[in-house]
Amino acid sequence: xxxxxxxxxxxxxxxxxxxxxxxxYALPSGDTQSRTTLSLRTQADQEKHQKECGNIHIxxxxxxxxxxxxxxDDTLLPREKLFAFQGDLDFILGSYEVKW
Numbered sequence: 001x002x003x004x005x006x007x008x009x010x011x012x013x014x015x016x017x018x019x020x021x022x023x024x025y026a027l028p029s030g031d032t033q034s035r036t037t038l039s040l041r042t043q044a045d046q047e048k049h050q051k052e053c054g055n056i057h058i059x060x061x062x063x064x065x066x067x068x069x070x071x072x073d074d075t076l077l078p079r080e081k082l083f084a085f086q087g088d089l090d091f092i093l094g095s096y097e098v099k100w
Contacts, residue, residue, distance in 0.1 A: 002058055002066060002068070002093075003020060003036055003038065003058065005089075005092055005093075006038065006056060006058070006068070006089075007038070009085055009088045009089060009092070010038075010040065010056075010085065012088065013081045013084055013085050014042065014043045014081065015040050015041070015042065015043065015053065015077075015081075016040070016041045016042070016043055016050065017038045017039065017040060018039050018040070018041050018050075019037075019038070019039040020036060020037070020038050020039075021036065021037045021039075022034065022035070022036045022037075023035045023036075027062065029062070031062035032062070033059070033060060033061055033062060034058075034059070034060040035057065035058070035059050035060075036057070036058040036060075037055055037056070037057050037058075038055065038056040038058075039052065039055055040052070040053050040054045040055060040056065040072070041053060042076055051076055052073075053072060053073045053076035053077050054070065054071050054072035054073055054076075054077065055070075055071045056068060056069070056070050056071075057069040057071070070082070070085075
């Protein structure tokens with residue numbers, strides 16, 4: 001689910017996920033841990049003009065925690081797009097609070 005949300009939010013910022021690689025690791029306790037890597041490119045009219053601009057790593061732990069790391073090329077991704085992506089993530093994944 002998180003990969004799909006991240007993919008949609010990145011597309012909103014003009015980025016394309018061109019490759020997703022998922023791995024699952026067995027732990028001595030019998031549990032598993034997962035790792036997904038998404039490769040990012042800038043959007044262009046033609047595929048040959050797309051540029052690789054970073055990766056997102058999503059790590060899922062046995063305790064149900066998920067961590068995400070964005071490794072981006074600052075020369076291809078303006079800070080405004082990164083901040084907008086982070087704001088969208090915070091809105092979607094942040095705590096829900098009802099205000100009356």
